[in-house]
Amino acid sequence: xxxxxxxxxxxxxxxxxxxxxxxxxxxxxxxxxxxxxxxxxxxxxxxxxxxxxxxxxxxxxxxxxxxxxxxxxxxxxxxxxxxxxxxxxxxxx
Numbered sequence: 001x002x003x004x005x006x007x008x009x010x011x012x013x014x015x016x017x018x019x020x021x022x023x024x025x026x027x028x029x030x031x032x033x034x035x036x037x038x039x040x041x042x043x044x045x046x047x048x049x050x051x052x053x054x055x056x057x058x059x060x061x062x063x064x065x066x067x068x069x070x071x072x073x074x075x076x077x078x079x080x081x082x083x084x085x086x087x088x089x090x091x092x093x
Contacts, residue, residue, distance in 0.1 A: 002033065004060060005068040016040040019052055019071060021060045036060070037081060039074055050078040 001024045006017040008029060017039040020032040037052030057075065061067070067075065 002060060002063065002065040003068060004036065004057065004065050004071045006039065006070060007032065014042055016042065019057075019074070021056075021065055024066075034060075037078065047079055050074050051081050052078045053082070054078070054080040055082070 002021055003024045004019065004021055005028070007020050007022075008015055008017055010016045018032075018035055019037040019039060021034045021036060022030070022032050026032075034056065036056050037050070039050050041049065043049050052075070057078075
């Protein structure tokens with residue numbers, strides 16, 4: 001079974017978390033199937049605290065992936081990573 005859960009990074013007292021699709025048998029910081037986004041509780045900008053690729057999250061949920069309790073609470077507040085990417089600048093010669 002695939003689960004959507006958090007993987008811890010960062011230093012002591014300044015943790016940030018990556019939101020991943022993982023096999024339910026792997027440990028918290030173990031091998032991941034796909035990285036879907038991140039959660040940075042230290043970031044003061046609320047729009048950049050939780051960023052996920054919403055298309056891939058929907059894909060995994062449709063395939064039957066079960067989000068952990070924490071990820072389930074974070075997903076409604078998440079910002080789509082596609083919305084943060086600036087549009088390419090086109091120059092004419």
